Amino acid sequence: MSGRMGAAVGTVWRHRLFWPVLILVVLLLSNLIFTPSFFSVEMRNGHLYGSLIDIARFGAPLVLVALGMTLVIATGGIDLSVGAVVAISGALACLWISKQPDQNAVVGVLVAVGLALLLSLVLGVWNGFLVAAVGIQPIIATLILMVAGRGLAQLITDGQIITINSSPYKLIGGGYLFGLPFSILLALVMTLLAVLFTRRTALGMLIEAVGSNAEASRLSGIRSRRYTLLVYVFCALCAGIAGLMVSSNVSSADGNKAGLLIELDAILAVVIGGTLLTGGRFSLGGTVVGALIIQALSTTIYTIGVPPQTTLVFKAIVVTVVCLIQSPAFRAKFSRRGRPGRADPPARSVQQKVEVPA
């Protein structure tokens, strides 16, 4: 009996999500010291209200962007242009709605959303084309759109902040459905879809194959270019939806600052979630937890009142600790030093390419 229990605990301990989830829980619990009511969730004005809801709600765009980023990173690539795509998508949608005679018309909003997502797809195809067909290194290929995309977003908004007043559009990022924030539902649906397509079909394995060795997978009959293109398009689509959320949340499009540096947060979320930057195996669940950790960290900083001047140092320290804790190599070294003779089984450390990410 106790043996089985021990085995179960061991499995939990070994699970790749164990450390990220533990970190998230510790981060949330540490808030209780400063704000005893941190975990309270109540109904207010007919919708859920509380710090935990805030974390999920404001984390939703990051979750989306990081999902796309995970698949791109799984193929051994990286997409730096997601922040620009966030800005462009929001800008186009808000511009379209602002030109409508009736901003509350559902049809107009749907067209705006459709146009914005279509443009995001085109931008994704552009990135995928540069990487898969032209053969430019991903970091350079997506850097082009990262820089030029901001300009494009400013071109769309004419350098201004476009303010709109549209309740259907407001739903996407700031509204509620059955008392639940719509953005959380949207992020949840996208996550489930991504998991379904990568884990219930061969797609995930093929992406991992491309990431492990693109040439070898091509020689074994996988059309690796096609999958590379696909992940960049999916990543841009996710960023596009995130862009709609960000702009909808504040009913305005800011070409300059919307989604600024979100690419770095997304990469961090992927890394914290346990996906290696070298490509190959990936964990969508880990990425979602990673994104929530980053958002929980921001909310924690605001809630406990870390002075703005020290915010970045505080974040850096926490992120460094998080990255070290979830690195198997570091843990192995640490536990070996602390308790000699109880090192991880060698088979496991060989299987996972042990590296300290980031």
Place this chain on the structure above:
Amino acid sequence: MLRRATAVLLAGLVVASLSACGGDEGDSGGAKDEKITLGFSQVGAESGWRTANTTSIQDAAKAAGIDLKFSDAQQKQENQIKAIRSFIQQRVDVIAFSPVVESGWDTVLKEAKDNNIPVILTDRAVDSKDTSLYKTFIGSDFVLEGKKAGEWLVEEYKDSTDQVNIAELQGTTGSAPAIDRKQGFTEVIGADPKFKIIASQTGDFTRAGGKEVMEAFLKAHKDIDVLYAHNDDMGLGALEAIEGAGLTPGKDIKIVTVDAVRDGMKALADGKFNYIVECSPLLGPQLMELVKKVDAGETVPERVVTEETTFTQEQAKAALPERQY
């Protein structure tokens, strides 16, 4: 084949964009007639505020009969230095510019001085030790703006003896407006111990930042009386957070902000904000006055503060229809 074609296409794009950058030197002025020539280098067009600033300068130059050579630096210091050098080569009469950053201007300003072209700084200062490099600095006094916000608060709560809990949304950490607006505000309210800033975070001058931080404030502190936001945009973001918490902005939580852009003025007229301290971009006419004086060799004060006002809800209602930005 495809790869080569794409490479050619990309190279073509690069060349096209390069020539586009270098193309707008404009026809060289230098005709030394009665008309004063002013070379002006703007930061960029990053906000409605900045665009209004540009328009004000262009209109005022036209009205004052000054020949304006306008250059947009697109947020890059090297563009601005290039523009100033080109103004020197064109031998304009006066150079004015809003520095993108504070430091690194000594060399190019020295070149202007050696060529006897007076320089006026607008809106933002430089940190050069040698103040003889420029004639004057015209722009808003951010400390004064903070003080005005504080004075309104003191006046608003003069009959109350209870503690007043203030939440503050700061601008981008380290930026001059954020530092100065905080300093001016705390100086004024610091005189009375009943005013207490219970939460203060940066919202990066953006609506999204203001909303996110305010959401967290509302959960951590149940007793916020006043919100002081360093600009309208953060205040507008916070407004949504306050409404989402089932509170009435302007009543349950009073809001005072700085800037007075149109969206902010609308919120003020609707009674959702309580007070706005203006940070006016319309310094064109004052700038042209200075340009004329400097060109005529008259002495001008080293620091000129933009003419600015404050708005209550009633004043906002009256001023809103003709708000330019």
